[in-house]
Amino acid sequence: MLSAALSTRPRVVVVGGGIAGLSGALAVLEALPSARVTILEGSTDLGGKLRLDAVGGHLVDVGAESMLAVRTEATDLVARVGAEGELVTPATTSASIWSRGSLRPMPAATLMGVPTDPASALGVLTAAEVDRLRDEQPWPGGAVESDVCVGDYVGARLGSAVVDRLVEPLLGGVYAGHASRLSLQATMPVLWERATRSESLLTPRTGATASDVGGANASALAQPARPPRPPFAGLRGGVGRLPGLVADELHARGALVRTGAMVRALERTASGWRLTLGSAADPQVIDADAVLLCVPPAPAARLLAPHAPVAARVLGDIETASSAVVTLAVERRDLAQVPGSGFLVPPIEGRAIKASTFSFRKWAWTGEVSDVVVHLRASLGRAREEAVLHRDDADLVAVSVAEVGEALGRPLPRVVDAHVQRWGGGLPQYAVGHVDAVASVRADVARLPGLEVAGAAYDGVGIPAVIASATRAARAALTHLSTIPSTR
Missing domain, CATH: 3.50.50.60 (FAD/NAD(P)-binding domain)
Known part of the structure; x- marks a missing residue:
């Protein structure tokens, strides 16, 4: 106060x-x-970028849908306006990466995609890529003295596959940006501090911090193995x-x-x-x-x-990046077994969507708003790669439905309603x-x-x-x- x-x-x-x-x-x-x-x-x-709209007859988030809770400013604000009792935590925080044609579990303990346990990345990474991750290399010249881009630094030390298949999708979810342009110091301050001391990037940490995940659009996709409290929070009703x-x-x-x-x-x-x-x-x-x-x-x-x-x-x-969130209300049938809270998509996969959130699984209140439909989301658009956003709303819905279904290995149930929320220039790029x-x-x-x-x-x-x-x-x-x- x-x-x-x-x-x-x-x-x-x-x-x-x-x-x-x-x-x-x-x-x-x-x-x-x-x-x-x-x-x-x-x-x-x-x-x-905090907004509700009706999709399938029910108000749901069409912008940011979660808040980092290990840092208290947002949850404190909720309490200050008398709504502390409306705070909720995700029903599930497990998530996947759509890599090489399959949904593969996200490593359980990462710092913005950098695994603290190389073995946990097997699946998203090949055995050879995991071996390169284990074989951490020093940064040429020793301790970093001036800012560098995330991709150059992490790639040189842990291998390009870690950047392409783990770091890039996280940065895309948070900043709608690319590792080749984003600042290590600004977007990964924990790793930046280690870089300035020539320390290992693989050292485990206990508990997530505000430095681990920075984005309004990040799902619960970068959590410690055993957090002292849920790393993310939401509000009942959105x-x-x-x-x-x-x-x-x-x-x-x-x-x-x-x-x-x-x-x-x-x-x-x-x-x-x-x-x-x-x-x-x-x-x-x-x-x-x-x-x-x-x-x-x-x-x-x-x-x-x-x-x-x-x-x-x-x-x-x-620079700012534009993005879009496509929210779908689909028939409830045949979606009981979707894996976790959603998935991220590395740019190297060449897909239109960059992520999908199974809102009805992630937030209990969302799953309970209807006995007929369930809600899920897809997001699209990265900095300097926004051609997909030039498509009309119907095309964005169609590609989202097709690609989420492909990731799940089966077509989505019938779409009852869809909503496209465009965020023009909504995310500053931390160069x-x-x-x-x-x-x-x-x-x-x-x-x-x-x-x-x-x-x-x-x-x-x-x-x-x-x-x-x-x-x-x-x-x-x-x-x-x-x-x-x-x-x-």
């Missing part, structure tokens, strides 16, 4: 109504109940309920939440900041003592450009040098009193990491507000 002792009624504007903006606004009001907080969301809906729960709490605390309120410009004033909304012909202005920019990198860059050119340039250079890039953004923004940034572009794309970035921004804003004389 943040704290502040101010006698003013400061005006705080939060730009962005995703989970970053909503949780940041709540953190401000929890610490400073007298604050006048306004949340401005440019689209018609709150929640960003994680997509969380934005509404937070918004209800904000309304109860007096916040103003506006949708369809696109911020076109941000200006400094003598006492703070001025935001311009609406059309050029009919502009609206809102003055603020502090502003939290909780929007994706491109709009953040646009608003920051006149004030923080370094931050704007760095944010403008962050090599991302940690230093984010530091330069924050250093440039720090020159602007009362302005803070937060969201998935900074310290992690998972729900807890995004909430943490928003809490950090709220704390900094409160520190700034504490310096404002009591004149209002």
